[in-house]
Amino acid sequence: MIKKKILHIITSIDNGGAENHLSDLISCQVKTYDVSLIYFKGSSYHRNNLVKKGVKIIRINLKNKNILLFAIKFLEVLKIYKKIRPEIVHCHLWMSELYGLCLKLLFRKSFFLVITKHLDSFIFEGSFGSKKFLKGIFLEKIIFYYTNHIIFISKAVNNFFLQSINISRQKYSTICYGVNFDKFSKYNRKKNFHLKKKLNIDNKTSILGCVARHVEQKSLDIVLKSFSLFVKRNPKVKTKLIMIGKGHLEKDLKQLAKNLSIYNKTIWIRNTNYIQKYYNIFDMLCLSSKYEGFGLVLLESLASGVPILATKSGAIPEIVKNKINGHLVRYGDVENFSKRIPDTLKLSTTIKFKKYLSNMKNLFSLNKVFLATNKVYSRARIKSNF
Numbered sequence: 001m002i003k004k005k006i007l008h009i010i011t012s013i014d015n016g017g018a019e020n021h022l023s024d025l026i027s028c029q030v031k032t033y034d035v036s037l038i039y040f041k042g043s044s045y046h047r048n049n050l051v052k053k054g055v056k057i058i059r060i061n062l063k064n065k066n067i068l069l070f071a072i073k074f075l076e077v078l079k080i081y082k083k084i085r086p087e088i089v090h091c092h093l094w095m096s097e098l099y100g101l102c103l104k105l106l107f108r109k110s111f112f113l114v115i116t117k118h119l120d121s122f123i124f125e126g127s128f129g130s131k132k133f134l135k136g137i138f139l140e141k142i143i144f145y146y147t148n149h150i151i152f153i154s155k156a157v158n159n160f161f162l163q164s165i166n167i168s169r170q171k172y173s174t175i176c177y178g179v180n181f182d183k184f185s186k187y188n189r190k191k192n193f194h195l196k197k198k199l200n201i202d203n204k205t206s207i208l209g210c211v212a213r214h215v216e217q218k219s220l221d222i223v224l225k226s227f228s229l230f231v232k233r234n235p236k237v238k239t240k241l242i243m244i245g246k247g248h249l250e251k252d253l254k255q256l257a258k259n260l261s262i263y264n265k266t267i268w269i270r271n272t273n274y275i276q277k278y279y280n281i282f283d284m285l286c287l288s289s290k291y292e293g294f295g296l297v298l299l300e301s302l303a304s305g306v307p308i309l310a311t312k313s314g315a316i317p318e319i320v321k322n323k324i325n326g327h328l329v330r331y332g333d334v335e336n337f338s339k340r341i342p343d344t345l346k347l348s349t350t351i352k353f354k355k356y357l358s359n360m361k362n363l364f365s366l367n368k369v370f371l372a373t374n375k376v377y378s379r380a381r382i383k384s385n386f
Contacts, residue, residue, distance in 0.1 A: 020046075154294045205240055221253065
């Protein structure tokens with residue numbers, strides 16, 4: 001049986017929410033489809049794993065946002081497209097969306113164009129719009145017009161676009177991320193002695209974890225300030241904060257930790273290939289984002305049996321249910337974020353939390369994501385123009 005060909009295009013395959021989601025999706029797709037992937041920059045975090053599964057991966061180097069260079073690199077994308085002749089082109093993040101649009105303008109009915117919107121923002125812009133609002137929404141309208149189907153990763157992302165752009169109901173779906181439960185739940189939390197020993201943490205110490213890029217969107221100063229308040233008010237409680245991630249604000253955040261006198265209680269991890277091992281020593285996860293298209297780390301945390309303290313922003317309330325699997329705090333409210341730390345630490349022992357985890361596989365399984373995406377692909381009606 002000849003497999004239908006899919007070409008995924010994404011900015012990078014680094015260790016990030018959209019990238020991890022795509023890697024998991026492709027891992028499900030390889031049994032049914034002939035899958036190829038184009039990406040443009042980054043550390044190639046997922047490359048080896050995907051190649052082992054039979055995915056054809058092509059890197060086209062494009063780091064600068066230069067229009068001329070962008071046009072030149074499109075010739076490479078075009079060459080790859082003509083060689084593969086995919087029935088479906090599936091684009092993720094803004095750079096790939098533009099290339100998908102260019103291909104669609106050239107070949108129209110030769111392939112079925114799908115775009116997944118991972119962020120609640122217009123193209124080129126930060127969330128909630130910017131001074132480029134008109135330019136961003138103008139480009140989005142063109143892309144949406146020529147795209148065969150749009151996938152939103154959450155109700156929050158869905159609402160963000162639909163309040164500004166009219167789209168026919170048949171042309172879009174909301175398909176949330178899924179999580180590899182085997183990857184995150186197979187580790188026995190009692191067998192974490194070696195990692196704790198390596199980090200010089202004893203079993204009487206409560207561990208707060210934070211897995212996020214060190215960028216403005218994540219507002220990690222809220223986590224540090226809240227933890228500092230908690231430490232001052234609970235001097236006899238043994239705690240550690242583990243910050244996993246990197247970004248251009250790393251130096252500033254470390255300086256803030258020193259200024260708040262919590263640097264010696266904070267462990268900084270820039271990179272890890274075994275994030276699941278860290279989840280299994282966390283007693284709670286903190287996420288203080290100003291906005292989130294979805295927040296895959298939230299699913300990873302819950303799959304590991306770790307409750308969450310987070311800001312009530314973007315799609316976070318779609319995952320974190322207040323007083324059930326975590327606690328939600330108004331964005332920027334350092335005082336309440338700090339006060340909810342003790343409540344969140346206790347949450348993992350409650351009946352409500354355990355009941356939620358038992359139902360979680362039905363809500364966020366990878367197979368559910370695969371089947372929903374496959375349903376979108378089944379709408380493809382291809383007319384070859386080669």
